[in-house]
Amino acid sequence: MSFSVTQLLEGSGALPSSGVGAIFGVNADSRRIEPGDVFFALPGANAHGNAFVAEAIARGALVIVTDQEPESDPGVPVIVVDDVRAAYARAASRIFAPQPAIAVAVTGTNGKTSVASFVRQIWQAAGLAASSIGTLGVETSWGLRGGSLTTPDSRTLHQNLRALKAQGIDHVAIEASSHGLEQRRLDGVHFEAVAFTNLTRDHLDYHADMDGYRSAKLRLFTDLLVEGGPAIVNVDDPEHEAFMFAALGHNATLLTVGREGAYIEIVSIEREGYGQRVEVKHIGETISFHLPLTGEFQVSNALIAAALAMATGVDRTDAFAALSGLKGAKGRLELVAAKQSSAVFVDYAHTPDALQTALEALRPYATGRLIVAFGCGGDRDKGKRSLMGAIAAKGADLVIVTDDNPRTEEAASIRAGIMVAVPGAREIGDRRSAILEGIRLLGEGDVLLVAGKGHEDYQIIGVNKTHFSDHEVILAALGTS
Numbered sequence: 275m276s277f278s279v280t281q282l283l284e285g286s287g288a289l290p291s292s293g294v295g296a297i298f299g300v301n302a303d304s305r306r307i308e309p310g311d312v313f314f315a316l317p318g319a320n321a322h323g324n325a326f327v328a329e330a331i332a333r334g335a336l337v338i339v340t341d342q343e344p345e346s347d348p349g350v351p352v353i354v355v356d357d358v359r360a361a362y363a364r365a366a367s368r369i370f371a372p373q374p375a376i377a378v379a380v381t382g383t384n385g386k387t388s389v390a391s392f393v394r395q396i397w398q399a400a401g402l403a404a405s406s407i408g409t410l411g412v413e414t415s416w417g418l419r420g421g422s423l424t425t426p427d428s429r430t431l432h433q434n435l436r437a438l439k440a441q442g443i444d445h446v447a448i449e450a451s452s453h454g455l456e457q458r459r460l461d462g463v464h465f466e467a468v469a470f471t472n473l474t475r476d477h478l479d480y481h482a483d484m485d486g487y488r489s490a491k492l493r494l495f496t497d498l499l500v501e502g503g504p505a506i507v508n509v510d511d512p513e514h515e516a517f518m519f520a521a522l523g524h525n526a527t528l529l530t531v532g533r534e535g536a537y538i539e540i541v542s543i544e545r546e547g548y549g550q551r552v553e554v555k556h557i558g559e560t561i562s563f564h565l566p567l568t569g570e571f572q573v574s575n576a577l578i579a580a581a582l583a584m585a586t587g588v589d590r591t592d593a594f595a596a597l598s599g600l601k602g603a604k605g606r607l608e609l610v611a612a613k614q615s616s617a618v619f620v621d622y623a624h625t626p627d628a629l630q631t632a633l634e635a636l637r638p639y640a641t642g643r644l645i646v647a648f649g650c651g652g653d654r655d656k657g658k659r660s661l662m663g664a665i666a667a668k669g670a671d672l673v674i675v676t677d678d679n680p681r682t683e684e685a686a687s688i689r690a691g692i693m694v695a696v697p698g699a700r701e702i703g704d705r706r707s708a709i710l711e712g713i714r715l716l717g718e719g720d721v722l723l724v725a726g727k728g729h730e731d732y733q734i735i736g737v738n739k740t741h742f743s744d745h746e747v748i749l750a751a752l753g754t755s
């Protein structure tokens with residue numbers, strides 16, 4: 275027993291899968307324990323896993339790993355470690371070996387899904403079998419399998435990684451959320467390269483303050499990058515210094531991207547239809563390409579993705595050539611339909627900065643009015659509601675405040691939290707009616723932005739999740755663009 279458990283927690287190489295001391299699996303959820311598993315009792319937001327030790331043993335757990343002695347002797351070996359979440363992540367990586375050879379990760383408040391998707395697309399264009407894992411789920415050239423978290427829990431993550439390896443995939447780009455980093459979900463992965471997009475307010479319901487939020491994100495640079503690996507930093511973001519110094523302080527190879535970038539310098543960006551023409555300097559060479567995506571922020575995302583791809587061996591010419599063929603991630607400033615000279619975009623902006631970015635990106639296309647319909651999620655950072663209201667008031671000509679996953683909060687009070695900063699807005703709780711009203715209002719040259727849900731195909735009211743898709747409502751009203 276001790277041999278295999280030690281190996282599980284600290285060792286390397288294959289684990290015994292039969293015989294005395296064999297460990298068959300790991301799980302942190304007592305309800306899913308199978309005979310032969312090790313139960314990891316994690317400190318959670320609602321409970322400590324120690325409360326579920328009896329159930330885990332009843333289901334066949336052989337060993338308990340925890341960060342505090344259970345109150346009574348459970349009758350099976352208990353191993354107390356300092357950081358049980360990290361131990362769980364590393365154990366999951368050993369149980370579910372082998373894994374794809376190359377993993378990269380991107381963190382930041384906004385842009386992670388887009389960057390992860392773009393890295394996968396660049397790898398694929400270079401002929402490499404690749405996958406991206408994040409908010410949208412696990413995506414490969416065979417399709418998309420949805421998930422529930424941006425950064426999956428360690429067990430799900432490593433199960434997915436093993437399945438990808440079994441399909442011949444050796445290149446994976448992963449979104450590193452602040453929750454995921456704080457909860458050590460990624461601690462079993464060695465990243466060959468990492469990237470930072472930007473840092474603005476989000477998730478202050480979970481992190482004590484911006485310092486706590488930033489520290490969680492910095493873990494990707496300080497703890498999870500392989501020794502000397504490339505760390506890509508968007509130097510146009512005001513928060514870049516902390517990430518730059520974290521990289522330098524940990525012997526990473528710092529690669530900066532942006533208008534002030536040394537590795538990739540943005541020289542110029544000009545709109546070309548709904549896309550843009552971009553000129554950059556990359557280690558002395560000037561490169562010009564068409565990016566078929568709307569919004570300057572996508573230039574930053576695309577270049578960070580190109581840097582990650584080049585950092586993992588893609589040839590410079592192939593990487594930049596791939597940018598002209600990029601497809602936007604679903605619901606990220608996506609042109610969904612057009613009505614005469616007006617247009618309707620769906621975007622996943624659910625933070626103040628993202629809403630401002632999306633409105634600024636669309637302003638040049640609104641020769642008439644810029645209309646926005648959006649809401650804020652329930653059971654999430656309340657402070658961002660009035661900030662988003664103020665941003666909408668400033669950046670749009672007409673604002674419709676609606677519902678976006680009220681969860682267990684009263685929807686009307688969430689809307690009120692937004693309306694205080696935009697008293698002139700129309701308040702239409704039912705999201706379908708709000709979108710239809712936005713479409714009804716569309717005149718010559720107007721642009722409607724439907725923000726907050728992006729790819730989501732549900733509305734969460736209370737604890738019930740019902741089918742709802744911004745795309746479907748828009749397309750049913752207007753047909754395809």
Ligand SMILES: CC(=O)N[C@H]1[C@@H](OP(=O)(O)OP(=O)(O)OC[C@H]2O[C@@H](n3ccc(=O)[nH]c3=O)[C@H](O)[C@@H]2O)O[C@H](CO)[C@@H](O)[C@@H]1O[C@H](C)C(=O)N[C@@H](C)C(=O)N[C@H](CCC(=O)O)C(=O)O
Nearest residue numbers: 302303304316318319320321323326423424425427451453
């Ligand atoms: C606040 C938060 O992040 N919670 C996540 C966390 O739950 P927790 O550890 O706090 O769980 P808990 O309910 O206190 O339970 C403690 C422990 O007891 C165990 N337990 C519990 C009940 C039981 O009967 N038996 C049992 O063993 C649980 O499995 C857990 O290990 O760990 C769970 C397993 O990984 C996650 O499913 C859960 O995500 C919840 C559902 C969630 O909504 N998370 C969101 C906020 C989130 O993580 N979002 C980020 C950011 C997205 C973005 O970028 O914007 C993401 O990466 O998705």
Ligand SMILES: Nc1ncnc2c1ncn2[C@@H]1O[C@H](COP(=O)(O)OP(=O)(O)OP(=O)(O)O)[C@@H](O)[C@H]1O
Nearest residue numbers: 383384385386387388409571606621622623628631
């Ligand atoms: N580089 C960027 N800078 C600012 N805003 C961005 C950037 N990239 C995307 N956005 C905005 O943020 C929204 C979310 O983008 P994306 O899904 O790529 O980010 P994310 O970091 O994965 O978000 P999440 O934390 O929810 O996983 C987009 O719909 C867009 O409005």
Ligand SMILES: N[C@H](CCC[C@H](N)C(=O)O)C(=O)O
Nearest residue numbers: 624650651654678679726727
């Ligand atoms: N990963 C983010 C997504 C928010 C999306 C928005 N539609 C909402 O429900 O608030 C979160 O869970 O906070």
Ligand SMILES: [Mg+2]
Nearest residue numbers: 386387409424
């Ligand atoms: Mg995401």
